[in-house]
Amino acid sequence: MSEKISPFELAMLVANFLFTGTLISLPQALVEASGQNTWMVPVVVFIFMSLFVWVVMGRQEKLAGFSKRFLSGKRTVLEKLFLVSFGLLFATAYIRDVRAMVDFVATVLLPTTPIDILTILAVLAVIYLASSGLEVIARVTMIQFIALAGTVLFLPFMVLNEITFGNFQPIVGRELIIGVAQSTFLLLAWIGEGIFILILLANMKNAPKARNGAITGIGIAMFLLTVLIALQVSVLGVKIVTVSPYPSHQLIQQINLTDFLDRLDLVIVTVWIPTFFAKIALDLYLLNRCLTSGRSEDLNIFMIPLGLCLGLLSILLFRNNMEHIQFSFYTWAVWGLVVEMLIGLLFMMRRKFSKS
DSSP states (O other), X not given: OOOOBOHHHHHHHHHHHHHHHHTTTHHHHHHHHHGGGGGGHHHHHHHHHHHHHHHHHOOHHHHHHHHHHTTOSSOOHHHHHHHHHHHHHHHHHHHHHHHHHHHHIIIIIOTTSOHHHHHHHHHHHHHHHHHTOHHHHHHHHHHHHXXXXXXXXXXXXXXXXXXXXXXXXXXXXXXXXXXHHHHHHHHHHHHGGXXXXXXXXXXXXXXXXXXXXXXXXXXXXXXXXXXHHHHHHHHHOHHHHHHOSOHHHHHHTTOOSSSSOOOHHHHHHHHHHHHHHHXXXXXXXXXXXXXXXXXXXXXXXXXXXXXXHHHHHHHHSOSSHHHHHHIIIIIHHHHHHHHHHHXXXXXXXXXXXXXX
């Protein structure tokens, strides 16, 4: 592979991939299940996912040699199954993410623009970025995500006057364990998408450190999600978050620094949208890797037809925003988690049967 990324760039890719997708509307389903205790859920998921990555990737000293053999040369049966499962997972993730982006823009920013026009424009921008290659995606993601992370960390100071700590009460109740368990189940499949690091092992400058980079990225994403959910609960309250289709956007609408500067939500949205474009571009890049993996050089021949066809499916498969939300919240929780565990199992079996 000619394209190489550092462990830090991998951490930024993972953090951006996991955080930008969850912040749109997923907090609504999480808060609906676990109420004021939802801020605990990312912490629990981080522990589970760190253990999952640790077990799947195995010992660091063996990753360097294995990364050169994995998905190179003649395909084994396990590698073929791995690529099929990987492709199915990220094809559905691409469809889900494109529709999420388009629905948000159509609802909040451009309500009079036809959804098919928005989809075509979004897909063309995604194809352009994905065709630029992994290194470009990583650099763009790093710059944009640092800006987004800084914005999220500064949010508590911008809504300081709106925070009500009483919204976290009661902290301990009879529904604590059940609620947190339900929210954890809903969130696991979204964070499990970090499994994409397995197909990028050959692109690592330092493959043994890929595991640490992945866990660091998951930790950053879960910390930012904890901050965001805690702010939503403390500022908006549980009742408002559970009925709001876009609680994160409603949160930043509460920012009012001065009498004349009261539409900072548009500024913050423009910081978030490029990071989500980078996430969807990585979805498409990973799909293309599944189809061209093992070739002497990366090919983009599938990029345009694949991006356009799946973009069209994002319109045809969901009749309205509610169907997409139901799929994202509940269907994905089962489908995504099952396929991610299958991918992890296939990788472990391939690693175990690989020659030392």
